[in-house]
Amino acid sequence: MRAATVITPHGTTAAVQDGTTWRALPAADLSALLAADVAWQPGARLADATPTLPLPRPGKVICCGLNYGDHIAETGRDTPSHPTLFAKYADTLTGDGQDIRLPAGVEVDWEAELAVVVGRELRNADQAQARGAIAGYTVANDISVRDWQRRTPQWFQGKAWDATTPLGPVVVTPDELDPEAGVEVICRVNGIERQRGDTKALVFPCATLLAYVSTFTTLRPGDVLLTGTPGGVGIGMTPPALLADGDVVETEVTGIGVLTNTIRLA
Amino acid sequence: MRAATVITPHGTTAAVQDGTTWRALPAADLSALLAADVAWQPGARLADATPTLPLPRPGKVICCGLNYGDHIAETGRDTPSHPTLFAKYADTLTGDGQDIRLPAGVEVDWEAELAVVVGRELRNADQAQARGAIAGYTVANDISVRDWQRRTPQWFQGKAWDATTPLGPVVVTPDELDPEAGVEVICRVNGIERQRGDTKALVFPCATLLAYVSTFTTLRPGDVLLTGTPGGVGIGMTPPALLADGDVVETEVTGIGVLTNTIRLA
Incomplete structure (x- = not known):
């Protein structure tokens, strides 16, 4: 199934794709649907539906850095023995088609990523339990403010600007997508391809990450885990590249x- | 005023201290009271009230590391030009009197801190706006799992174990407490003093931290900011000390x- 939160003339609703149209699911959005743990029983066909941020209220948005060999190489680091994790909040997320607004003068970079959506509560889970708790997969871009990221040893302040991490447009269930078999993660800036990685190269695959995180904190339905970005980020280029006002990512x-977002620096 | 979330025979309620007793405030806890933005009008006297975690559901728990000169020195770092920030989630918090449960074998350390509670929404705030938005101050201990903290460049996985950061027992309003004039932050382990710092020595004072964070993300009523720990943490001792099963912090x-919590490693 391909699920989303869609905007309709009557408000938002969780919905499932049915060919070229959408059918309502019984919740106002996918965060509510996953929290309610109800069957994804498609209801009425929606005449007018546009996907928006699928998960407006994850309790946790946990990110793994340094998870593709070519990106690890471009940062000059060694392959890590453990997942490098940092946190965002729900406020950091935004939807497909939204402008990404940041102040003029900051150094903005792209990081295309596969995101995993948690479907069942996990604590101290093993790999099999973690795999079974995956509700689906979606697309994210961990847009990063590099000068703020570099200000201190901790990346958080370069990674948690409000409404700068696009997520969506749809969540695809595991029966239709297998990142361990390999899916490609791609970033284009103004139509030029800058990143292309394959999730089968992940140092820490999705279920490994979820199980690891669940060692120290509870993951709940609707929580999101970003799995890291492949090589090809702007600061890895020679010379380094940054996003400019009006750039389309x-x-x-x-x-x-595909998520399409325009950078607005003002 | 000294406010808390208290447990009564009829459930929890926000409450304000009145001499040696408590009077109810009109919300189930301080998170709800601050979110509702109602006057703190004391109601009925509570015959049986015990403070618990004052803020059970902060949307954001943001921590500043490296904010006291003696602690910066014991970590071997230079005085930072910007606040070193990292994030926790509400799940990381626990209340006064609760056991802090962690698996046997991890390296557990203490970090006594002053915490600031946000009372009004802040985004792109200046210092005066940030100071005016402080609802109050409380006590926290950023209990840290040092071996996990050191596994990667990002501290999050050593700082975000569920129910390991005690917070409370009361929130004191700014008319009764002025950390810029100086209050002492103290940690004792099994009755032996290990840390004593003064908040007037903070590299980045409370209002500075709130204003800085509000540059990149929205702070809302009930959010919590931990302001860093003074010198004297266990890993700074010679030889380094760790918390053991049964230790009282x-x-x-x-x-x-005062928060009193017992370490349980099993």
Whole structure:
């Protein structure tokens, strides 16, 4: 199934794709649907539906850095023995088609990523339990403010600007997508491809990450885990590249879809 | 005023201290009271009331590391030009009197801190706006799992174990407490004093921290900011000390109160 939170003339609703149209699911959005733990029983066909941020209220948005060999190489680090994790809040997220607004003068970079959506509560889970708790996969771009990220040893302040991490447009269930078999994670800036990685190269695959995180904190339905970015970020280029006002960032994961967001620096 | 969330025979309620007793405030806890933005009008006297975690559901718990000169020195770092920030989630918090449960074998350390509670929404705030938005101050201990903290460059996985950061027992309003004039932050382990710092020595004072964070993300009523720990943490000792099963950690900020928590490693 391909699920989303869609905007309709009557408000938002969780919805499932049915060919080229959408059918309502019984909750106002996917955060509410996953929290309610109800069957994804498609209801009425929606005449007018546009996907928006699928998960407006994850309790946790946990990110893994340094998870693709080519990106680890471009940062000059060694392959890590454990997942490098940092946190965002729900406020950091935004939807497909939204402008990403940041102040003029900051150094903005792209990081296309596969995101995992948690479907069941997990604590001290093993790999099999973690795999079974995956509700689906979606697309994210961990847009980063590099000068703020570099100000201190901790990346948080370069990673948690409000409404700067696009997520969506749809959540694809595991029966339709297998990142361990490989899906491609792609970033284009103004139509030029800058990143292309394959999730089968992840140092720490999705279920490994969820199980690891669940060692120290509870994951709940609707929580999101970003799995890291492949090589090709702007600061890895020679000379380093940054996003400019008006740049259009397309973030794609094959089999899921494309996020299109415009950078606005003012 | 000295406010808390208290457990009564009829459930929890926000409450304000009145001499040696408590009077109810019109919300189930301080998170709800601050979110509702109602006057703190004391109601009925409570015959049986015990303070618990004052803020059970902060949307954000943001921590500043490296904010006291003696602690910066014991970590071997230079005085930072910007606040070193990292994030926790509400799940990380626990209340006065609660056991802190962690698996046997991890390296557990103490970090007594003053915590600031946000009372009004802040975004792109200046210092005066940030100061005016402080609802109050409370006590925290950023109990840290050092081996996990050191596994990667990002501290999050050593700082975000569920129910390991005690917070409380009361929130003291700014008319009764002025950390810029100086309050002492103290940690005792099994009755032996290990930390004593003064908040007037903070590299980044409370209002500075709130204003800085509000540059990149919205702070809302009930959000919590931990302001860093003074010198004297276990890993700074010669030889380094760790908390053991059964150790009693007392965390005190003068003018606020004391948190007492027992470490349980199993």
